[in-house]
Amino acid sequence: MSMKLRAAIVGSTGYGGVELIRLLLTHPNVEITSVISSSTAGVPIADGYPHLNQILTxxxxxxxIEQIAAKADVVFLATPHGVSxxxxxxxxxxxxxxxDLSGDFRLKDTAAYEQWYKHKPADPAYLEKAVYGLCELFGDEVPGAQFISNPGCYPTASILGLAPLAAKRWIDLKSIIIDAKSGVSGAGRGLSQTVHYAEINENLLAYKVNRHQHTPEIEQAISRLADEEVTVTFTTHLVPMTRGIMSTIYVNLNQTRSEQEIHDLFSxxxxxxxxxxxxxxxxYPGTKEVTGSNYCDxxxxxxxxxxxxxxxxxxxxxxxxxxxxxxxxLNIMMGWDExxxxxxxxxxP
Structure with a gap:
């Protein structure tokens, strides 16, 4: 009998789900026991992702739910917003x-969730149980947790870029401007005009200007670190590449400090x-320098x-x-090295 942790992945046919498969297949402590899709049940996963031929059959x-519970110890939800x-x-x-890799349990304010995500919010009793798993900042709450809300992509890059300054209150918290750019894989595998090759190739698009649903997630985390309510200007763009996010963040210092002092703080x-x-x-880092990795540079x-x-x-x-x-x-939850x-x-390259 296997001593590995048994993992199920719901939403296995999306990009997030198939990336989980790639990572967990080589994890020494985990065995994938179920790959789940509500739309293509019964079909071999390699039919949709031929790169998994003879790797995951x-x-x-x-x-x-009963079948999942019988086969797994932990479930990853790589589902669209509203499903989780x-x-x-x-x-x-x-x-x-x-x-949960979706945004359904990230925001503690149910009214904010309804406003930004345009969905009915989660049951507050379960929302209370969800630990916001931005590992470098709030990882001390993760060991032994039952329920993790995995942070969004734009918030991860943006919050990690701001955290040391917000926590030390070295900046004017009203001055934060985040100019963020993402590859098109962030839009998922579904088809739309925006990510059509002829539309995005040789193009740069700003989208959801002043209304991106990741805005309140960034504000929630920075407010928590700074211990006061913070709002940010956050603008997102699509660039014609597959993977990568670059958040270029502009802030005003609230007193004179040297560049070396700031670098020492981050270090x-x-x-x-x-x-x-x-x-x-x-x-300064480029997106290609972290491609395929778990690094934030x-x-x-x-x-x-x-x-x-x-x-x-x-x-x-x-x-x-x-x-x-x-x-x-998962690693921190289980007490393994992160x-x-x-x-x-x-x-x-």
Whole structure:
């Protein structure tokens, strides 16, 4: 009998789900026992993802709570927003651990969720149980947890870029501007005009200007770190690449500090954290330098003329922004080293 933790993945035919498969197949402590899709149950997963031929031969299961509970110890929900609201409570009540990659349990304010996501919010009793799993900042709440709400991709890059400054209150918290750009895999595998090749190729699109649903998630985390209500200006863009997020963040310092002081703050704040790499002064990360990895790379530049700091934070949206962080949360939840199954080098070029 296997001693490995048994994992089920709901939403296995989406990009987040198939990235979880890639990571968990080589995890030394985990066995994938069920891949689940409500739309294509009974079909081999390799039919939709031929790169899994002879690697993962299972047929896709349908959503059956009793069947999932019989086959798994932990369930990853890589589902669209609105699905987890009903599914997570049932899985939790069946005694399963749940790591939810959707946005359904990230916001503690139900009115904010309804406003930004345009869905009926989750039951507050289950919302209270959900631990927000941004590992580098709130990971001390994850060990032994039953229910993890995995952070969003844009918030991960943006919050990690701001956290040391917000926690120390070195910046004017009213001055935060986040200019974020993502590859098209963040839009999922579904078809739409926006991500059609002829529309996005050789193009750069701003979208959901001042209304992106990740805005309140960023504000919630920064407010928590700063211990006061914070609002941000957050603008998102699609760029014609498959993977990667770059959040370029602009903030005003609230008193004179040197660039070296700020760099030292970031270095000490993230010391010992396996997946945040602070670049040397004068060096700035590109998205390709984290592709396929769980790293968040951060570069800093202080404009002494204006007193404004520029922070460049990059992640792979499918890994640190989704599946990789979910595995990192699993590791911390189970008391394993956080880098277990994730300690691989970025794919380059």
């Amino acid at each position: 299972e047929n896709l299961d349908g959503i059956d 609201i009903d599914l997570s409570p049932k899985l939790l009540d069946a005694g399963l651990k749940v790591i 000490s704040y993230y010391e010992g954290r396996a997946f945040v790499r602070v670049r040397k002064l004068g060096k 951060i570069g800093l530049s202080l404009d002494a003329r204006t007193g404004r700091l520029t922070i460049v934070s990059v992640i792979d949206n499918m890994v640190k922004g989704a599946a990789g962080q979910a595995v990192q949360n 880098s277990t199954g994730l300690a691989f080098t970025p794919v380059y």
